[in-house]
């Protein structure tokens with residue numbers, strides 16, 4: 001009977017545990033989780049903090065009892081502190097401080113990522129919060145309840161900073177977002193980041209780009225925040241969301257090789273360089289299907305897939321991760337932005353020659369009430385017409401995220417832009433057009449490409 005030990009009880013770890021039990025019901029699966037929140041949807045944290053999700057417990061994908069009902073042994077508030085790959089033992093610290101040594105036949109490192117803390121004077125003052133774990137979330141929720149802050153300053157204009165700007169605005173706080181780069185949401189082209197910033201501004205959020213926070217200090221019962229260009233703001237609450245780095249200390253100390261961004265190097269079977277040791281999720285490099293190279297792209301979607309594959313292989317399977325195409329969507333107030341694949345800068349960095357074409361389309365037939373325009377930017381390869389990616393921006397309710405998923409599926413199949421027009425997509429006037437907006441955008445791209453490059457069909 002295989003003893004499969006998993007360190008980490010979030011997306012990767014749980015997916016691996018469930019898959020292993022599904023395929024090999026006789027295997028003994030033990031899940032070691034540092035906190036008491038196994039299988040929580042940390043992606044839902046902004047919606048609990050906004051007040052839209054009533055209780056923190058509602059964020060659990062599954063309760064501990066549901067996990068145990070699958071025959072998985074759950075060691076909550078147990079921290080893995082050491083790994084002996086020769087003896088195949090994991091050292092674990094129990095909640096009472098005592099230590100155990102757990103033997104394994106196969107092991108998964110699903111230790112995820114940790115928030116990057118800014119190295120600023122005052123970054124650890126009371127009232128300054130990181131946001132990653134349920135523990136952070138409950139501390140912040142308690143602060144919001146007890147201190148009733150009137151305003152907040154968010155350091156970091158990535159998608160978590162943007163979602164939290166909306167969440168805290170929803171809760172009635174005045175919010176300032178400060179981003180060091182020239183635009184927010186740098187996963188998008190800068191002009192699309194500008195549209196996101198405009199949407200936040202329209203809802204009363206102050207968005208400052210090209211500004212670096214330099215220090216935080218106590219100021220009466222709040223905080224004074226100082227930044228480049230003479231910025232000074234008083235804030236009752238400061239949130240630091242400047243990114244995450246892979247949590248690899250345990251594995252690296254035992255000899256697991258690391259690479260991009262310090263993440264574990266893995267094969268497409270999610271194997272590390274150590275025998276019988278797999279790794280998956282935010283702690284590993286991700287194979288990118290469009291570029292054919294590794295990158296660091298920590299996402300819940302990817303973590304679930306990699307975990308499932310590692311779980312299968314840990315009990316004798318031979319499955320390979322089919323790669324990420326970098327699909328992501330975010331809703332901010334009334335706007336949804338989504339992307340899949342590469343934009344121009346990514347494509348050039350990968351040595352490709354991209355052509356991006358914008359076009360605007362109604363989300364459904366304009367004669368049916370409520371039609372709204374969406375911008376679709378298709379990126380294809382100049383030489384071959386191969387689809388490289390898309391960015392879409394449109395109103396909430398116009399199915400932007402599902403439209404980018406069409407592009408994601410096409411990228412997965414390595415299709416050309418023109419091939420999008422062959423897809424049999426659904427149509428009814430209140431929802432789309434005989435040509436879906438993605439197909440009309442593909443036609444706009446192909447027309448531009450043919451004219452610009454003097455090509456035939």
Ligand SMILES: Cc1cc2nc3c(=O)[nH]c(=O)nc-3n(C[C@H](O)[C@H](O)[C@H](O)COP(=O)(O)OP(=O)(O)OC[C@H]3O[C@@H](n4cnc5c(N)ncnc54)[C@H](O)[C@@H]3O)c2cc1C
Nearest residue numbers: 008009010011012034043080111112113281282299300301
């Ligand atoms: C606010 C927020 C919003 C997000 N929104 C989205 C979204 O909308 N879409 C999306 O795709 N992704 C989103 N993400 C990213 C997504 O949540 C992560 O990619 C995903 O949680 C990674 O899963 P994981 O299992 O690799 O690791 P993690 O979720 O980082 O979990 C790691 C686990 O390892 C445990 N652990 C670590 N070290 C030890 C140790 N030594 N011993 C025992 N246990 C240990 C931890 O307790 C935890 O259980 C969001 C993230 C955040 C923070």
